[in-house]
Amino acid sequence: MQYDSMILTFGEMALKGKNRNSFTDLLYKHVKKQLAPFPDVDIKKHFDHIEVALNGRPAEDVAERLRHVFGIHSMRCAISVENDLEKIQEAALKVVRAENAEARTFKISAKRNNKQFPINSMELNHKVGSFILRNTEHLKVDVHHPDLEIKIEVRNTKTRIYGKTFAGEGGMPAGSAGKVLLLLSGGIDSPVAAYQMMRRGATVEAIHFHSPPYTSDRARQKVVDLAEKLQEYAAVDLKLHIVPFTEAQIAIRDNVPENYRMTIMRRVMLRIAEKVAEKRGALALVTGESLGQVASQTLESMNTINEVTNLPVLRPLVAMDKLDIIQIAKKIDTYEISIRPYEDCCTLFLPRQPKTKPDRAHANRFEAYLSVSELVDQAIGGIETVDVGRIQDDLSSLL
Amino acid sequence: MIYFDNSATTKPYPEVLDTYRTAAEQFFANPSSIHKLGGRSEELLKKSREQAAQLLRVKPQEVIFTSGGTEGNNFAIKGTAFAFRHRGKHLMTTRVEHPASLRAFEQLEALGFDVTYLEVDRNGRISLDDVKKALREDTILVSVIHVNNELGTIQPVKEIGQLLKDRPKTLFHVDHVQGFTKVPLDFHEANIDLCTISGHKIHGPKGTGILYKREGIMLSPLLAGGGQEFGFRSGTENLPAIAAFVKAMRLSLERAQNGGIARLRNMTDRLRQALASHPLLSFNTPSGASAPHILNLTVKGIRSEVLVHALDRQGIYVSTKSACSSKTQEPSAVLLATGLSEEDASHAIRISLSFENTMDEVESFLDIFMQTIDKLETVME
Numbered sequence: 206m207q208y209d210s211m212i213l214t215f216g217e218m219a220l221k222g223k224n225r226n227s228f229t230d231l232l233y234k235h236v237k238k239q240l241a242p243f244p245d246v247d248i249k250k251h252f253d254h255i256e257v258a259l260n261g262r263p264a265e266d267v268a269e270r271l272r273h274v275f276g277i278h279s280m281r282c283a284i285s286v287e288n289d290l291e292k293i294q295e296a297a298l299k300v301v302r303a304e305n306a307e308a309r310t311f312k313i314s315a316k317r318n319n320k321q322f323p324i325n326s327m328e329l330n331h332k333v334g335s336f337i338l339r340n341t342e343h344l345k346v347d348v349h350h351p352d353l354e355i356k357i358e359v360r361n362t363k364t365r366i367y368g369k370t371f372a373g374e375g376g377m378p379a380g381s382a383g384k385v386l387l388l389l390s391g392g393i394d395s396p397v398a399a400y401q402m403m404r405r406g407a408t409v410e411a412i413h414f415h416s417p418p419y420t421s422d423r424a425r426q427k428v429v430d431l432a433e434k435l436q437e438y439a440a441v442d443l444k445l446h447i448v449p450f451t452e453a454q455i456a457i458r459d460n461v462p463e464n465y466r467m468t469i470m471r472r473v474m475l476r477i478a479e480k481v482a483e484k485r486g487a488l489a490l491v492t493g494e495s496l497g498q499v500a501s502q503t504l505e506s507m508n509t510i511n512e513v514t515n516l517p518v519l520r521p522l523v524a525m526d527k528l529d530i531i532q533i534a535k536k537i538d539t540y541e542i543s544i545r546p547y548e549d550c551c552t553l554f555l556p557r558q559p560k561t562k563p564d565r566a567h568a569n570r571f572e573a574y575l576s577v578s579e580l581v582d583q584a585i586g587g588i589e590t591v592d593v594g595r596i597q598d599d600l601s602s603l604l
Numbered sequence: 605m606i607y608f609d610n611s612a613t614t615k616p617y618p619e620v621l622d623t624y625r626t627a628a629e630q631f632f633a634n635p636s637s638i639h640k641l642g643g644r645s646e647e648l649l650k651k652s653r654e655q656a657a658q659l660l661r662v663k664p665q666e667v668i669f670t671s672g673g674t675e676g677n678n679f680a681i682k683g684t685a686f687a688f689r690h691r692g693k694h695l696m697t698t699r700v701e702h703p704a705s706l707r708a709f710e711q712l713e714a715l716g717f718d719v720t721y722l723e724v725d726r727n728g729r730i731s732l733d734d735v736k737k738a739l740r741e742d743t744i745l746v747s748v749i750h751v752n753n754e755l756g757t758i759q760p761v762k763e764i765g766q767l768l769k770d771r772p773k774t775l776f777h778v779d780h781v782q783g784f785t786k787v788p789l790d791f792h793e794a795n796i797d798l799c800t801i802s803g804h805k806i807h808g809p810k811g812t813g814i815l816y817k818r819e820g821i822m823l824s825p826l827l828a829g830g831g832q833e834f835g836f837r838s839g840t841e842n843l844p845a846i847a848a849f850v851k852a853m854r855l856s857l858e859r860a861q862n863g864g865i866a867r868l869r870n871m872t873d874r875l876r877q878a879l880a881s882h883p884l885l886s887f888n889t890p891s892g893a894s895a896p897h898i899l900n901l902t903v904k905g906i907r908s909e910v911l912v913h914a915l916d917r918q919g920i921y922v923s924t925k926s927a928c929s930s931k932t933q934e935p936s937a938v939l940l941a942t943g944l945s946e947e948d949a950s951h952a953i954r955i956s957l958s959f960e961n962t963m964d965e966v967e968s969f970l971d972i973f974m975q976t977i978d979k980l981e982t983v984m985e
Contacts, residue, residue: 307766600648601651601655603627604651
């Protein structure tokens with residue numbers, strides 16, 4: 206059925222005090238951007254919700270465009286009628302008929318914000334409920350566990366009758382929490398880490414280490430594809446910084462004992478990331494590490510790696526089980542991309558037995574054999590930045 | 605020229621042909637090759653699949669590109685039968701399926717499968733009760749055509765899907781070749797496991813199609829080989845055609861959404877209204893629950909071939925029954941199944957419209973059509 210509006214409710218945002226207006230503004234802007242392809246819809250800010258007037262656009266299409274907008278708790282489809290009992294009854298019946306063919310029980314939950322309206326909520330429940338009973342065949346009232354609940358809100362000028370509800374992403378609006386730089390590998394974890402940070406309102410830029418010709422164009426493409434998935438959650442164009450890492454890896458392979466190669470490689474990556482973060486105004490680094498998941502992700506390893514940077518290194522997955530991480534990866538559609546079998550730079554020149562308990566003293570000693578700052582500067586000089594929000598144009602114009 | 609034979613095939617949109625040409629020139633490399641050119645082809649293939657999935661509101665991994673409706677139906681039906689033959693040997697379908705389904709079922713009967721063919725009423729529609737009654741413990745597949753290609757009758761697909769909801773061992777396949785873009789169908793709501801669509805019925809290139817296969821269903825492939833299409837349909841991807849087809853999907857769905865379906869309905873309504881009172885004519889397409897673009901009618905006393913040829917000489921193209929079987933002499937099995945006499949069935953023609961047709965064409969068609977049957981009527985007498 207055709208609803209005339211969609212009400213976007215706020216989750217956690219509604220709990221915020223003084224900052225709430227700026228959160229609402231951010232959310233409003235993001236919603237507006239997402240709905241730009243639908244010039245016919247109107248978007249209006251209210252105190253505790255955003256109202257999208259559909260003007261003939263199917264609710265499903267709008268919900269699809271807003272599915273990934275953080276800060277939306279739910280999207281409730283509604284029809285608006287005059288504050289008139291008969292019109293409310295008719296509209297409620299329409300919603301009941303359209304919404305759930307299998308429902309056997311229902312309940313009306315009316316709310317009367319407009320106290321001028323002569324019928325109070327209890328009476329309205331009763332009057333609309335009995336109208337529906339008279340005009341349907343199989344339905345019964347069940348106020349405790351109804352299959353279908355129809356909410357009615359009598360407002361100042363109009364009454365809204367709510368039907369289908371789509372779940373929103375929840376979380377905090379994009380852009381409400383400053384910028385972070387994500388170390389994006391091709392694996393399952395780092396996109397999930399990015400998602401978790403974005404969910405909290407962080408703006409994410411990503412950095413990826415690429416080692417041609419040992420890693421292929423397809424491995425690079427895989428990361429671009431992952432970034433594109435993340436882009437769907439972002440309010441601004443996501444930037445992906447691709448760092449040429451071959452030279453550094455070869456230098457590490459040639460100068461560092463095998464079992465410390467992984468640790469030193471990570472330390473070099475972090476130094477590069479820190480510099481990029483400073484340049485890009487990011488306040489923290491983010492990795493997809495999870496404690497104990499693989500040899501390099503022990504506390505000893507994190508301790509040794511962290512030594513090289515002053516920036517906070519956020520690890521949103523640190524205490525999560527792999528299976529839970531996979532579940533999120535599937536939900537955000539990155540899993541299928543992450544399991545594509547192309548080699549990335551982390552598996553390149555990998556020691557057979559990486560040190561699971563490295564320490565800072567050894568790491569520093571081995572690094573003395575490398576010209577670390579030169580490697581870092583060289584890598585940074587070769588960075589190629591991809592504007593993920595804008596890349597698909599040449600292919601999508603074909604389609 | 606007035607082309608009213610769009611259920612047989614449609615004319616590709618010019619934009620679709622542009623895409624075909626560009627993709628054939630620039631994306632000729634094999635998507636499976638590991639070099640850069642192969643990578644670009646793979647990228648285009650991936651984007652095509654993603655866009656198709658988005659338009660169908662399904663997941664990319666649920667989209668299998670095929671060569672069209674015949675392959676889609678064969679794959680869904682035989683692929684299910686072969687993969688689940690140990691689970692059961694009973695299959696269910698209707699009397700009014702497209703030959704691409706019916707012949708596949710006949711092949712399976714020869715291999716020892718037991719097939720129930722549901723009868724239809726005068727409107728060409730099956731009854732839900734019959735479906736219910738025919739379901740057995742060992743039913744592994746129910747396969748139904750959504751919009752009948754000859755009549756335009758819509759089958760109660762959503763209701764059948766609901767009926768099968770708590771039968772995880774019975775797969776539900778829908779032949780959506782005629783309905784796609786013209787009769788909206790929500791795969792999830794209708795609980796569909798497998799769904800066939802075809803490119804050339806929606807202004808895409810010939811030799812293209814999709815079988816939607818719900819994630820997790822392991823069909824037995826018809827084409828074994830290099831493992832393309834997630835291993836379910838081997839063969840180097842026909843990339844230019846796939847990209848062009850996906851473009852046609854987008855354009856057709858856009859046209860449908862921007863009032864196209866209502867325009868089709870207005871045109872068939874106008875045809876009905878203008879032809880209803882003619883003493884020689886009777887409609888075979890039911891007025892309720894039928895597609896907006898198909899009108900099948902019987903012209904008393906004039907054999908359909910004669911009428912088709914007479915119209916064709918005046919630049920009007922319609923067809924006798926389905927194009928795929930119209931070269932055989934027998935009257936349409938679909939029309940006979942609705943209880944039409946042999947006489948009436950062999951005097952039926954099908955008018956089928958597309959988003960490209962206009963009301964002006966409908967009016968010109970009506971003028972010429974009326975004159976033609978008047979003329980033929982006097983000759984026949």
